[in-house]
Amino acid sequence: MDQHRDVRASDTDREATAERLRLAVEEGCLDFGEFDDRVGRAYRSVTRGELVELVADLPAPHRPSPAPAPVPRGLPRWLKVLWTGWVALLGVNIAVWAAVSASDPCPVDFWPKDLFPPALILAVVTTVTVARRRAATAEGP
Numbered sequence: 001m002d003q004h005r006d007v008r009a010s011d012t013d014r015e016a017t018a019e020r021l022r023l024a025v026e027e028g029c030l031d032f033g034e035f036d037d038r039v040g041r042a043y044r045s046v047t048r049g050e051l052v053e054l055v056a057d058l059p060a061p062h063r064p065s066p067a068p069a070p071v072p073r074g075l076p077r078w079l080k081v082l083w084t085g086w087v088a089l090l091g092v093n094i095a096v097w098a099a100v101s102a103s104d105p106c107p108v109d110f111w112p113k114d115l116f117p118p119a120l121i122l123a124v125v126t127t128v129t130v131a132r133r134r135a136a137t138a139e140g141p
Contacts, residue, residue, distance in 0.1 A: 005049030017042045017051040023061045030058075079130055086123050090116055 018039050024030045030038070038054045045051050075083075093112040101108045 007048050009045050009048050020055050024058045
């Protein structure tokens, strides 16, 4: 705005100056009386130079930096569901094996031991991979 001090001010220029004055009040740089006086002068101003004079003695507005994105904690829901399903399936198979073993006079091989290692390996690898990716995301680039 200071490049063309003699150029006529637009309504947008006046509104921007009034907003800067409002921020100055919020920051405690202006009291309400001075704010009222300066805003009135801003809306009556004709040139951009007059607007610049109204905010020349004010410090640059303080803009709070944006809050960092929240870091996800724990495991994602889908991974918790995967583990819950795996444990439930293991429990059902062990219960079926126990029922079959109890009803059969001959010893029954513990067949769930053959079904679950591949699923367990997959679940552990997936969990470790997800945990490492989340840790890398939390640390940033």
